[in-house]
Amino acid sequence: MSEPIFNLGGLLLGIRTVEVLFADGSREPCEYKGLRREGRYEVFKYEGERSLIEIYLLNCGNSCALGFSAASLKSLSSEISLEIGLNAEKPSKVLSLTTHREAGKSLSGGFGYYGQIVLGREPKGPRPPDDPEYPPTLGRIDQEGYIRGISCWTYPIISGDFENIPYYSIFLLADYCGKYMALLTITDKTTTYVEPKLTLRTFSGKEAKNIELSWITVISIDGDPYMAVKQCVKTAASLIVFKPREMKRTPIFLDKIGWCSWNALLTEDLSHDNIIKIVRDLLGRGLNLGWVLIDDGWQDEMKPHRTLSRLSTNERFPKGIRGVVEELKRMGISLVGLWHTINIHWGGFTEEVSRELGIRGYPSRFERSYVPPPLMNEAFEFYNKFFLWVKDEGVDFVKVDNQWAIHMLYHRALMVGEASRNIELAMQAAAYANGLDILNCMSMVPENYSNFLFSNVMRVSTDYLPLWKADAKLHTIFSAYNALLFSNITYPDYDMFISYDPYAKVHAVARVFSGGPIYLTDREPEKTNIDLLKRFVLPDGRVIKVDEPALPTRDILFRDPYNDLVLLKLASKVKESIAIAAFNVNRRGERIDDSISLDILPFNVRRGNYIYYNAFKDERGILRSGETLKLSLEDSEVEVISLIPVDNDRAVIGLKEYILPHFPIKIYNLIDGTTIVETSAQGTLLYYANGSFNEVKVRESSIIKI
Numbered sequence: 001m002s003e004p005i006f007n008l009g010g011l012l013l014g015i016r017t018v019e020v021l022f023a024d025g026s027r028e029p030c031e032y033k034g035l036r037r038e039g040r041y042e043v044f045k046y047e048g049e050r051s052l053i054e055i056y057l058l059n060c061g062n063s064c065a066l067g068f069s070a071a072s073l074k075s076l077s078s079e080i081s082l083e084i085g086l087n088a089e090k091p092s093k094v095l096s097l098t099t100h101r102e103a104g105k106s107l108s109g110g111f112g113y114y115g116q117i118v119l120g121r122e123p124k125g126p127r128p129p130d131d132p133e134y135p136p137t138l139g140r141i142d143q144e145g146y147i148r149g150i151s152c153w154t155y156p157i158i159s160g161d162f163e164n165i166p167y168y169s170i171f172l173l174a175d176y177c178g179k180y181m182a183l184l185t186i187t188d189k190t191t192t193y194v195e196p197k198l199t200l201r202t203f204s205g206k207e208a209k210n211i212e213l214s215w216i217t218v219i220s221i222d223g224d225p226y227m228a229v230k231q232c233v234k235t236a237a238s239l240i241v242f243k244p245r246e247m248k249r250t251p252i253f254l255d256k257i258g259w260c261s262w263n264a265l266l267t268e269d270l271s272h273d274n275i276i277k278i279v280r281d282l283l284g285r286g287l288n289l290g291w292v293l294i295d296d297g298w299q300d301e302m303k304p305h306r307t308l309s310r311l312s313t314n315e316r317f318p319k320g321i322r323g324v325v326e327e328l329k330r331m332g333i334s335l336v337g338l339w340h341t342i343n344i345h346w347g348g349f350t351e352e353v354s355r356e357l358g359i360r361g362y363p364s365r366f367e368r369s370y371v372p373p374p375l376m377n378e379a380f381e382f383y384n385k386f387f388l389w390v391k392d393e394g395v396d397f398v399k400v401d402n403q404w405a406i407h408m409l410y411h412r413a414l415m416v417g418e419a420s421r422n423i424e425l426a427m428q429a430a431a432y433a434n435g436l437d438i439l440n441c442m443s444m445v446p447e448n449y450s451n452f453l454f455s456n457v458m459r460v461s462t463d464y465l466p467l468w469k470a471d472a473k474l475h476t477i478f479s480a481y482n483a484l485l486f487s488n489i490t491y492p493d494y495d496m497f498i499s500y501d502p503y504a505k506v507h508a509v510a511r512v513f514s515g516g517p518i519y520l521t522d523r524e525p526e527k528t529n530i531d532l533l534k535r536f537v538l539p540d541g542r543v544i545k546v547d548e549p550a551l552p553t554r555d556i557l558f559r560d561p562y563n564d565l566v567l568l569k570l571a572s573k574v575k576e577s578i579a580i581a582a583f584n585v586n587r588r589g590e591r592i593d594d595s596i597s598l599d600i601l602p603f604n605v606r607r608g609n610y611i612y613y614n615a616f617k618d619e620r621g622i623l624r625s626g627e628t629l630k631l632s633l634e635d636s637e638v639e640v641i642s643l644i645p646v647d648n649d650r651a652v653i654g655l656k657e658y659i660l661p662h663f664p665i666k667i668y669n670l671i672d673g674t675t676i677v678e679t680s681a682q683g684t685l686l687y688y689a690n691g692s693f694n695e696v697k698v699r700e701s702s703i704i705k706i
Contacts, residue, residue: 009221014087093558098166101149152404156481189214205416256290258519267297271316281525288541305347325394379426403443424451472503487549515549546572655683
């Protein structure tokens with residue numbers, strides 16, 4: 001019998017192969033036996049000698065979902081239990097996001113060297129190159145090898161076809177020259193990856209003979225690549241637990257500039273006194289910090305596995321977390337966050353912590369310690385009691401790290417979907433029940449994002465590595481392309497940065513365009529680059545940023561700005577203006593000539609004449625309908641371009657002192673044709689009227705008539 005084929009938005013897709021993997025290491029191909037309809041589903045039946053697999057297809061017009069159920073005479077593997085090969089027409093290009101543990105090895109030496117340099121210490125290892133190879137060659141790794149790595153981040157890889165999709169990919173966008181296919185893998189009862197030759201591989205987490213219907217992937221087709229991704233996420237959210245970003249509450253720490261202790265102090269230097277000193281000195285420099293995040297290093301822990309000993313701080317915090325929180329708030333800091341891992345600490349916690357919380361922990365399979373219990377009611381009770389303690393210390397939000405570890409913490413004890421759903425939902429529900437917001441980290445895997453019901457901000461990149469040109473380039477590229485997917489699920493967090501980093505301008509602009517939190521990790525406030533910060537921080541501490549997370553422009557969706565001679569360009573809106581950030585993040589370090597036009601934007605805009613303004617070069621002019629704007633940037637240089645539509649021969653650019661000049665103004669167009677501008681900061685108001693550009697000095701709350 002020929003393979004089943006279905007039409008999705010004019011693109012033909014087929015099921016090429018179905019193969020079962022058993023717990024004893026043997027494999028069994030299954031033969032297609034026919035189709036039946038079951039309500040909204042088409043069900044394709046496959047049989048092997050010892051197994052029955054049914055593939056479910058839910059067709060929603062231009063998007064569809066695939067799921068499976070399994071019945072077997074032998075136990076299915078607790079690791080990869082099913083492989084489904086798909087057929088599709090050959091695309092011209094494919095963008096994949098992979099969690100392959102080797103994808104980030106280009107940056108592996110950066111922390112040991114630059115992470116120590118920034119502390120004034122002797123580097124641990126040789127100086128890494130400023131032009132490391134990326135992407136590396138990514139071979140096949142087995143599931144045990146994948147688990148033993150740190151496979152929590154996604155990395156963008158461009159390929160010419162489906163044959164070269166990297167192993168352990170979770171998303172792809174394929175270019176069909178005018179039509180686009182987005183594919184997202186999800187966790188329901190199982191977790192799925194998309195791999196070479198468009199093969200779906202499912203990880204179950206526990207041996208089983210029967211698996212009830214589990215959704216594994218969603219595919220969407222659209223003439224607009226951004227809509228294909230958005231629809232893919234929307235369809236997935238209708239089937240499993242998570243909800244899209246726009247349906248969830250905005251996190252409380254997005255509006256003001258923050259400071260985090262991590263790169264400034266790491267664990268060894270983290271203390272009550274050091275936090276207070278740095279924050280006091282930053283405030284003394286005139287920086288109106290809105291929030292502070294106490295990162296890793298506050299715990300009373302047992303070495304070498306870093307297991308939480310007691311529910312308390314170490315000797316460097318003699319007054320506990322409450323003591324430092326209270327002092328920070330007396331200094332005017334509105335919000336204070338506290339770091340912990342999803343298993344409370346890297347090595348879990350001791351029995352003493354369980355006794356303090358009054359609930360039994362679950363034995364860790366890696367250390368002689370405990371992790372949160374994986375049953376929903378017990379997990380909620382555990383996190384609720386833990387967050388009661390956190391809230392009682394005066395904390396306003398938590399950074400929950402190491403979330404991808406759910407993949408392995410309960411391996412062979414529970415199905416991975418059950419464990420991840422129970423832990424994620426219990427953690428989120430307990431945090432919000434206690435008035436705590438969540439910053440998610442190390443969570444770019446299906447087990448996490450498939451369960452972000454309440455959580456609405458997540459790190460979308462590897463860790464920031466200070467002072468290193470290569471990190472400024474690759475970190476920005478990774479964040480930008482990852483945001484293409486993840487900004488549909490949560491606000492993207494591009495991570496902290498140091499304001500006196502040699503490449504701070506690149507980092508700052510990227511975060512202004514992220515749409516997510518913006519926060520520093522300065523260690524030496526006397527070096528803090530106040531001039532740079534004034535370009536995107538208002539006097540009251542509010543940050544200048546785009547209205548929505550910026551996305552890569554159309555012309556570079558399937559280009560590689562690190563290896564191709566093209567600028568990385570991100571675009572969004574700021575009220576009535578269009579904002580574009582252009583970065584030269586190329587490996588070669590050469591000057592790049594490029595251009596922008598209305599046609600490359602990731603959203604629709606009206607046609608006509610626009611005023612352009614280049615924020616760093618202080619250049620302005622008219623971009624007439626159908627024209628392109630030339631750009632030329634040197635190595636590691638960045639520019640921010642604002643485009644403002646011309647109406648009645650007028651256009652208000654805004655306050656030129658800011659990266660996004662349109663942000664700190666409000667514009668009122670009156671029926672008599674008059675334009676009124678209200679400012680929320682002092683500066684220089686730049687506008688175009690009657691064929692010329694004009695500049696006016698203004699104060700905060702000025703009212704200007706044009």
